[in-house]
Amino acid sequence: MGAHNLTGTTLLQNGVYSKGTAYSEEERAALHLKGLLPPVPATISMQVEAMMEQLRAFDTPFQKALFLDGLRSSNETLYFRLLLEHIEEVLPLVYTPTVGEVCQKFSHLFRFAKGLYLSIEDKGHVSEILENLPQEAVDMIVVTDGQRILGLGDLGINGMGIPVGKLALYTACAGVDPRRTLPVILDVGTNTERYLNDPLYLGHKHPRVSGQEYDDFIEEFFQSVYKKWPKCVVQFEDFGNNHAFDLLARYRSRYCCYNDDIQGTASIVVSGFFSAMRAKKSKLSNEKILFLGAGEAATGVAGLIADAMVEDGLSREDALARLYLFDSKGLVTTTRGDTLAAHKLPFAKDIPSVKDFEEAIRTLRPTAIVGLSAQSGAFTESIVKAMTEINERPIVFALSNPTSKAECTAEQAYTWSDGKVLFSCGSPFDPVTYKGKTYVPRQGNNSYVFPGIGLGAILAQCKEITQEVFLSAAHTCADMVTEDDLAHGSLYPSLTRVREISHLVAVNIIKLALATGQAQIEAPADIEKFVTDNMYTPDYE
Structure with a gap:
């Protein structure tokens, strides 16, 4: 220790x-x-x-x-x-799902000081505030501004529970040393009336700051962090759509950083698709996928699936043609008339818009539906049955969390599809016995991939974290799924193997970083041993 x-x-x-x-x-x-x-x-x-x-x-x-x-x-x-x-x-x-309730009540529960609270009022003084921290060295930072916590929305500084929980997973799942991690909340205000009127709320009570002032604050944060810890990895977490894509685009090639909501979610969902292809004995390039939701997670997943389809032999254009988004206004099309956000544009189709999700299924005849909408119960019985009519093995991923936001439950998916569904969920569900067969629906939890990605990036001292990293992690995780897992309907390995998975994800990322010139270390003689030797284990010294 x-x-x-x-x-x-x-x-x-x-x-x-x-x-x-x-x-x-x-x-x-x-x-x-x-x-x-x-x-x-x-x-x-x-x-x-x-x-x-x-x-x-x-x-x-x-x-x-x-x-x-x-x-x-x-x-x-x-x-x-x-x-x-x-x-x-x-x-x-x-972490999920319980962390959601902890965050909602965070100001009322505060007992133990952990991490770093930076307010927009501290602008111009971030570097001096960093000197108050007990850590001399930091390898991994998870930072949020609390704007879009899980499916719960703007929680302001109450969102601090997310970076704290996330970093606990980096340690437990991949052996990132907890004394070298730092959870950070950026307090730029909140637009949630409940907190603005709550006498016990511990953040600043003013509406969210945005625009140039916000951008300057984020810039100061990055410059201060990397001046003090030039080799650390920063993970963005639960920023709103209005900032998440811009921040990732602005910083991803300047610093070693990534957005788990956009890229980590993409990696684990693509991993689930790789497993589903094994179960179907098919190729990803044959799939037609309809997303319910068109925010950070959905467009991140769709983008990485397109990369995986290109890897499978399709052109980028043909890959994008197989991916459809459905948002609050209906099917995302070029004919819809509203100004589409930049992250939705690559997936907009030149077809008539459809306002009803089930109608979109019957019109497009997708092989898979992916729920990232935070709309509880959005995958109704008639929707799952429509998917089952169209497909011998329908793929239904109900990925919103916490559990209260899930598009459907595991039991509903297996029952409504007569046991034919290839199912994944964003929150944990118990095994389901249907017609004498027990199905084990494993959570498409980012914790299969992001801890190993973080560990690999730390150990390779990556200059940046490229898209190839997320495909590598998706393949690694899917390769750990056994035939027995697939026989029980599990598209992911058992979470009890998460350290083994994280170890291999990190090994493969270090190999990739060395091969692509992204690593800032000499190649270790034995990469597997190098990773093992650098994983924290919770033992007393």
Whole structure:
């Protein structure tokens, strides 16, 4: 865990270094801990067992999330050990879907200071504020301005729960050292009346700042961060559509950064399509895909699918012709008359617009529908049945999260399609037994890919993170899906293998970065060992 000179209660109260009850007799004597702890030392395994017992005693996921937050603040090593050993049970508590409720109530729950809060009022002073941080070195930053938190909208500084949770996943899933990570919230105000009128809201109470002032603030943030930590990786998270595409375009070739909502989501969804092609014994270039939603996630996914179709042999033009977007105004077409946002333009079709999603399905006859709309229940029984009439194995991806925003449930998808569907979800659903067969619908969770992408980019010291990185990660994850997984309807591997997956994603990204001149390191003699040696494991030293 690195050297420190803390002793006594100061050590026990430092969550980064404390081992809690796990100090040996010798350590207790040397570190002035005698009498400050119960007399019999525990092992980390005993501590995990005791904490899991407590965790399971709580009734609701929200209560469990608060318990875990307290555990992390008192003993970070134990927190990550517990998360790693019980990842399928604990991950939904640390991140989606439970993090949504935690964020909505964040100002009312604040107990433990974590990360960096930068306000637009701090403009001109960002570099000095960075000096207040305890970390000397930072490898990974997740930053949000709180404008579009999950499917919940503008939460202002309450969105800080997202960078905190996301970075916990980088550590648990890929071994990014938690002491070298930094969650950041940029407070530029909020347009949500509930928070502006909430006496306990902890952010500045003014409408969101945009335009040049906003752009200058972001520029100062990037310049200050990269002046202090020139080799760190920055991940954009949950920015609104009005900023997300612009910021990615502006910074992606200047710094080592990426947007997980646009690019990470794309990678994991494309991975699900690669698995679905194995199940169908087909090629991606044969698919015709209709998206419900046309924001960051949908257009990011559509763009990467086009790249994968080109890799499969299609021209870019032919690939784009197979991808359709459906937004709040209907099918995205050139004939619609409204001014289309730049990110939708490549997918606009020169056909009559259709206002009803089911009618669009019957008109276009897609092989797959992908829900990234945050519209609960949007995939109705008649929609899933229409897809099943058109296709022998319809692909239905209901990817909005949290669970309350899912386009349909796993049970609905399997029942309405008579078990024929190839299904993926954005929030966790339990296995479904239909007509005697049990289906295991695995979540198309970005945590299969982004932790390994981050680790690979950190270790290769990438100059930038290119589109090829996201295709590489998609292939790597899909290659880990077994025939047994596919037989149970799972388009993703078990999340219990996430460290193994992240390791391989990172290895492949380092190889790619070395081959394309994006790496700023000498090629390691053994890349697999290099990655293993640089992965944090939650053990006491």
